Amino acid sequence: MAKFEEAAARKFRNIFVCRRCKSKIRAPNLKVLAGFISCRKCGSKQLKPKRRK
Ligand SMILES: [Zn+2]
Numbered sequence: 202m203a204k205f206e207e208a209a210a211r212k213f214r215n216i217f218v219c220r221r222c223k224s225k226i227r228a229p230n231l232k233v234l235a236g237f238i239s240c241r242k243c244g245s246k247q248l249k250p251k252r253r254k
């Protein structure tokens with residue numbers, strides 16, 4: 202099942218969703234967690250990892 206894991210990683214890793222305007226942002230995980238990344242639409246820093254279900 203290596204294929205599936207790769208696909209999931211590609212889809213979800215480094216992708217975050219703005220909590221305010223729900224836009225998707227692709228950014229390195231560490232940078233987001235450290236607070237370096239903000240939404241380019243609304244400027245919010247409240248991002249959550251895109252990992253739903
Ligand atoms: Zn936003």
